[in-house]
Amino acid sequence: MSGLGTAWESFWFDKEDPSALAVVRIAFYGFLLLTSWKYWGTPRPWAEVPAEFWDPIGLFAFLPRPNAVWIDALWPVWHIALGFACVGLFTRAATIVSFLVGLYLVGVSGMFGVLSHTNHVEIITLGVLAAAPCGDAWSIDSLRKSARNPSGEYRWPIQTIRVAIMFVYSSAGIAKLVDSGFRWISSETLAIYIARGNSYYYEYHYPPKGGWAMDLVRAGWPVQVMAASTLAFELLFPLAVLSKRARILLVPTAVTMNVCAYYFMGPMFVQLTFLNLLIWVPWHRVAEATLAALPWRGKMMAEVTRGGEVLKLR
Amino acid sequence: MRGKAYCVIAIVVLGQLTAIALQRELWPFSHYPMYSGLQADWTFESQRLYGVLEGGEEIPLETGSYFQPYEAYDISEVLAKATPDREKLDRELHSFLSWYQHGEAVHGGPKLRSLRAYRVLYLLSKELNPRKRLRSPVLSRTLIADTER
Numbered sequence: 001m002s003g004l005g006t007a008w009e010s011f012w013f014d015k016e017d018p019s020a021l022a023v024v025r026i027a028f029y030g031f032l033l034l035t036s037w038k039y040w041g042t043p044r045p046w047a048e049v050p051a052e053f054w055d056p057i058g059l060f061a062f063l064p065r066p067n068a069v070w071i072d073a074l075w076p077v078w079h080i081a082l083g084f085a086c087v088g089l090f091t092r093a094a095t096i097v098s099f100l101v102g103l104y105l106v107g108v109s110g111m112f113g114v115l116s117h118t119n120h121v122e123i124i125t126l127g128v129l130a131a132a133p134c135g136d137a138w139s140i141d142s143l144r145k146s147a148r149n150p151s152g153e154y155r156w157p158i159q160t161i162r163v164a165i166m167f168v169y170s171s172a173g174i175a176k177l178v179d180s181g182f183r184w185i186s187s188e189t190l191a192i193y194i195a196r197g198n199s200y201y202y203e204y205h206y207p208p209k210g211g212w213a214m215d216l217v218r219a220g221w222p223v224q225v226m227a228a229s230t231l232a233f234e235l236l237f238p239l240a241v242l243s244k245r246a247r248i249l250l251v252p253t254a255v256t257m258n259v260c261a262y263y264f265m266g267p268m269f270v271q272l273t274f275l276n277l278l279i280w281v282p283w284h285r286v287a288e289a290t291l292a293a294l295p296w297r298g299k300m301m302a303e304v305t306r307g308g309e310v311l312k313l314r
Numbered sequence: 315m316r317g318k319a320y321c322v323i324a325i326v327v328l329g330q331l332t333a334i335a336l337q338r339e340l341w342p343f344s345h346y347p348m349y350s351g352l353q354a355d356w357t358f359e360s361q362r363l364y365g366v367l368e369g370g371e372e373i374p375l376e377t378g379s380y381f382q383p384y385e386a387y388d389i390s391e392v393l394a395k396a397t398p399d400r401e402k403l404d405r406e407l408h409s410f411l412s413w414y415q416h417g418e419a420v421h422g423g424p425k426l427r428s429l430r431a432y433r434v435l436y437l438l439s440k441e442l443n444p445r446k447r448l449r450s451p452v453l454s455r456t457l458i459a460d461t462e463r
Binding site: 057164176178196 | 315316318319321322323325326327330333334337339340341342343344345346347348349350351352353354355356358382383384387388391392395405406409412413436438439440441442443445450
């Protein structure tokens, strides 16, 4: 196999512990379950919007306009599926239902003329996990199965989610170059966007942002530096997928940028920020180390086998 | 396993590359154009709905609470997209009026005789202070559509 072929094979299919994917499953479905129910709420109000405003994009061109009865029925089904996927009970069916129903419920709010870009990566992650063997460890299903060994089938889903996140940032950088070129940095474009975000008239449904973003706008150069760093960061983000060293700098920068976008201009990239915190860190190793360090492990030691990933309490 | 994996990887990568190449939305793939347009002026344009009361007085329908789940920003975007197509804009404005009247018992807004859509140009300033929640001054207001009950 050529060097490039080996690198390709290694990138997607190096052996990985089943627990690496299990952590992603538990955290991601758990996060969706908690946040969608409590914070985002049902998309039912969209069923009341007049048909005149229905403006489907992409996959939704093949899907029907929502009605209240379907949404009332699908909303609890989705949350039950998310809960089952989280604990790993009937995992395969639960992840598929979570994806198919979530595709509709999460996406439908963007099909009435105003598309938010905050949840695309959430849908793609649901799709990847629906096709992945993410219930093979740390799940109720795994208690009934024989232990699984490390394999490439636990790596490609994680790598695919990383690539999807990479595309969010790099696409945003490319769009800025296509639409504005490097004048996006040299002009006052970012300062004007920040001023709009802080205008009472423009998007006043966002929470008040305190005003220090406008202090930076008045100072001038900090916003120019922010514009240059933003574009450089977005265009360089593909390195995070390829290099662990680059990841150490780029991933915390991504999280910081998402937080700054909220405080400066208003949009909340909650799902993207959560996925950044989840997908780049080997949390299964952290969990294993934490379990091994528990003071009561002599009596009740959590033994997480490297191969089987079955949680045994003895 | 490889076949399924490559299939998923191909959908994600090709879907996203197509959205980038075409620079258009292919939900759930996107070219993520947020804040990408060049801004030259310290102004911003917004499409606003105004209601005309029975007595002829015109009032701004500033909040989106009359048209839940739309926010005011969403209404502006919807009207802006419809503006190049006069017939579509008229239809949408008529739908907004019917929607408003249909929900009067819920939102408790005043009875309207008609609904108007304006393109409003606001002045932005570096001195803008969100701590004081001062409103940006209006530079101009242009009627773009009007509908009767």
